[in-house]
Amino acid sequence: MTDGTIHATHVRKIYETRTDRIEAVAGVSFTAKKGEFIAILGPSGCGKSTLLMMCAGLETITEGSILLDGRPVTGPRPTTGIMFQDSTLLPWKTVLDNVLFPAKIQGRDMAKARRHAQELIELVGLKGFEGKRPHELSGGMRQRTAICRALVTDPDILLMDEPFSALDAITRDEMNEALLAIWETQVKTALFVTHSIREAVFLADRVLVMTRRPARIVEDLAIPFARPRPPGIQESVEFNRICGHLRGLIEPPRPGRAAPAPVPEMAAE
Amino acid sequence: MTTRTATAAAEDRDAALRVLLPAGVGILVLCAWQAATAITGVPEVLLPSPAAILSRLVAAAPDLLRHALVTGGDVVLAFGIAAASGIAIALLISASALLREALYPNLVLFQVIPKIALAPLFVIWMGIGSPSRVTFAVFVSLFPVAIACIEGLARADRQILQLCRAICATPVQTFLAVRVPFTLPYLFSGLKVASTMAVIGIVVGEFVTARAGIGFFILHASSKADTAGIFAALFALCLVGFALYAVVVAAEAAARRWWRG
Numbered sequence: 028m029t030d031g032t033i034h035a036t037h038v039r040k041i042y043e044t045r046t047d048r049i050e051a052v053a054g055v056s057f058t059a060k061k062g063e064f065i066a067i068l069g070p071s072g073c074g075k076s077t078l079l080m081m082c083a084g085l086e087t088i089t090e091g092s093i094l095l096d097g098r099p100v101t102g103p104r105p106t107t108g109i110m111f112q113d114s115t116l117l118p119w120k121t122v123l124d125n126v127l128f129p130a131k132i133q134g135r136d137m138a139k140a141r142r143h144a145q146e147l148i149e150l151v152g153l154k155g156f157e158g159k160r161p162h163e164l165s166g167g168m169r170q171r172t173a174i175c176r177a178l179v180t181d182p183d184i185l186l187m188d189e190p191f192s193a194l195d196a197i198t199r200d201e202m203n204e205a206l207l208a209i210w211e212t213q214v215k216t217a218l219f220v221t222h223s224i225r226e227a228v229f230l231a232d233r234v235l236v237m238t239r240r241p242a243r244i245v246e247d248l249a250i251p252f253a254r255p256r257p258p259g260i261q262e263s264v265e266f267n268r269i270c271g272h273l274r275g276l277i278e279p280p281r282p283g284r285a286a287p288a289p290v291p292e293m294a295a296e
Numbered sequence: 297m298t299t300r301t302a303t304a305a306a307e308d309r310d311a312a313l314r315v316l317l318p319a320g321v322g323i324l325v326l327c328a329w330q331a332a333t334a335i336t337g338v339p340e341v342l343l344p345s346p347a348a349i350l351s352r353l354v355a356a357a358p359d360l361l362r363h364a365l366v367t368g369g370d371v372v373l374a375f376g377i378a379a380a381s382g383i384a385i386a387l388l389i390s391a392s393a394l395l396r397e398a399l400y401p402n403l404v405l406f407q408v409i410p411k412i413a414l415a416p417l418f419v420i421w422m423g424i425g426s427p428s429r430v431t432f433a434v435f436v437s438l439f440p441v442a443i444a445c446i447e448g449l450a451r452a453d454r455q456i457l458q459l460c461r462a463i464c465a466t467p468v469q470t471f472l473a474v475r476v477p478f479t480l481p482y483l484f485s486g487l488k489v490a491s492t493m494a495v496i497g498i499v500v501g502e503f504v505t506a507r508a509g510i511g512f513f514i515l516h517a518s519s520k521a522d523t524a525g526i527f528a529a530l531f532a533l534c535l536v537g538f539a540l541y542a543v544v545v546a547a548e549a550a551a552r553r554w555w556r557g
């Protein structure tokens with residue numbers, strides 16, 4: 028049985044282009060325990076996707092190491108599930124066939140995969156849409172399909188790169204609830220990259236805050252809410268206090284601009 | 297229930313209209329043509345009436361069928377070779393960035409050459425037999441297939457390719473499951489162009505060299521001022537071209553069904 032831990036030590040990434048060297052990630056270290064949900068939060072272009080792609084084995088690691096389940100990442104790994112900002116569904120395949128795609132590619136037991144796919148489809152509320160093709164679905168339904176596809180092989184690690192950022196606010200909230208519902212029923216270590224502070228706080232056990240490029244981790248914050256989390260916690264004082272604190276870390280008051288007045292609760296931090 | 301039958305009826309009406317409208321226009325033009333030749337009394341050598349062409353077609357039918365089989369055989373052969381080699385070239389060029397950079401611009405340059413003007417060259421190279429004409433037709437119809445196929449292979453969604461890497465798909469799996477289906481629409485539009493180019497290539501070849509085939513029949517009819525015969529041959533040629541085109545369309549439908557299923 029795999030444990031699904033993620034162990035990153037002094038991970039650095041330098042992109043060599045023809046004209047220059049871009050240091051995207053500068054010495055990032057963190058550990059994710061089995062079944063932990065970690066959100067990676069940071070400004071645009073800071074290197075969040077790069078870090079996630081290195082964990083997925085889709086991008087080389089310039090320096091340092093990432094261990095998944097105790098083994099160093101050298102390339103993609105069949106028991107890692109992944110989701111991108113775009114659903115990346117195959118347009119000519121039905122919802123069910125898209126969900127089953129990784130299982131088919133990896134030559135898994137299809138009867139079992141089919142049963143699992145059916146369960147997942149039901150869990151994300153896509154029942155009745157199994158035979159539809161992506162162009163017949165809304166953006167939210169496409170991402171629901173992508174969630175099912177990422178989970179159909181029963182991965183121990185789930186990597187998500189801003190999976191809901193292309194959706195409207197209402198759909199996004201729904202997707203967050205759907206993701207939580209599904210994640211709380213299965214033990215998966217999750218890395219979830221996002222721009223959205225509220226999304227990170229609502230979903231995660233821990234939030235890693237990254238700086239502008241080259242990215243470092245400036246804060247590793249544990250989120251104290253118990254699970255299962257009702258959507259209502261987003262209105263709580265505590266939730267908003269944590270969000271305010273994180274906002275302060277991401278958008279430091281710039282010189283020449285008045286610092287925003289501190290929220291009273293923040294002073295306690 | 298009534299709305300269902302109503303929409304079904306409306307769809308039937310639309311489908312009928314799609315056939316009847318162009319057919320009606322065609323018939324109208326033919327009637328106008330017939331009337332114009334009757335009213336103006338233009339000599340049949342210049343412009344035969346549709347009725348005259350029809351009677352010539354009936355009279356020459358056995359003869360035309362023999363020639364059409366010769367032409368059709370060459371066209372199918374040329375099209376088959378062009379399709380296969382066009383796809384092969386596309387695969388080769390798409391296989392590596394180096395090959396692509398080395399060959400693709402040359403291919404595009406070749407595409408620009410007015411290839412019809414080179415027909416006599418193939419006579420010098422390969423003589424006056426069928427191989428000469430088939431080679432020429434392959435030469436003419438190869439480029440649309442190769443270029444469309446290269447275009448299609450390059451169009452596969454990059455993020456989907458990345459997903460394939462992430463789920464540990466082998467290159468062959470990625471090719472069959474993602475690249476091929478993305479390429480099919482491009483490939484088939486190239487094949488449709490190639491099917492008409494192959495007909496043009498063979499007929500031009502027949503103009504230059506043949507002793508049989510529809511191109512030969514047209515030249516022969518022209519030398520005897522048999523204008524109605526030329527039109528009749530043209531009709532036969534259209535049938536050859538249309539048959540090949542229909543096969544390509546059917547193959548496309550089959551390929552789509554297969555990849556979707």
Ligand SMILES: Nc1ncnc2c1ncn2[C@@H]1O[C@H](COP(=O)(O)OP(=O)(O)OP(=O)(O)O)[C@@H](O)[C@H]1O
Pocket residue numbers: 042043044049050051069070071072073074075076077078222240
């Ligand atoms: N393939 C590449 N070659 C060169 N530079 C790259 C490459 N990919 C990303 N970069 C650079 O690395 C930096 C980090 O990019 P990355 O995509 O990881 O940021 P991000 O935090 O995910 O941004 P966003 O929130 O906008 O998605 C950027 O400055 C980008 O220009």
Ligand SMILES: [Mg+2]
Pocket residue numbers: 075076077188
């Ligand atoms: Mg990104």
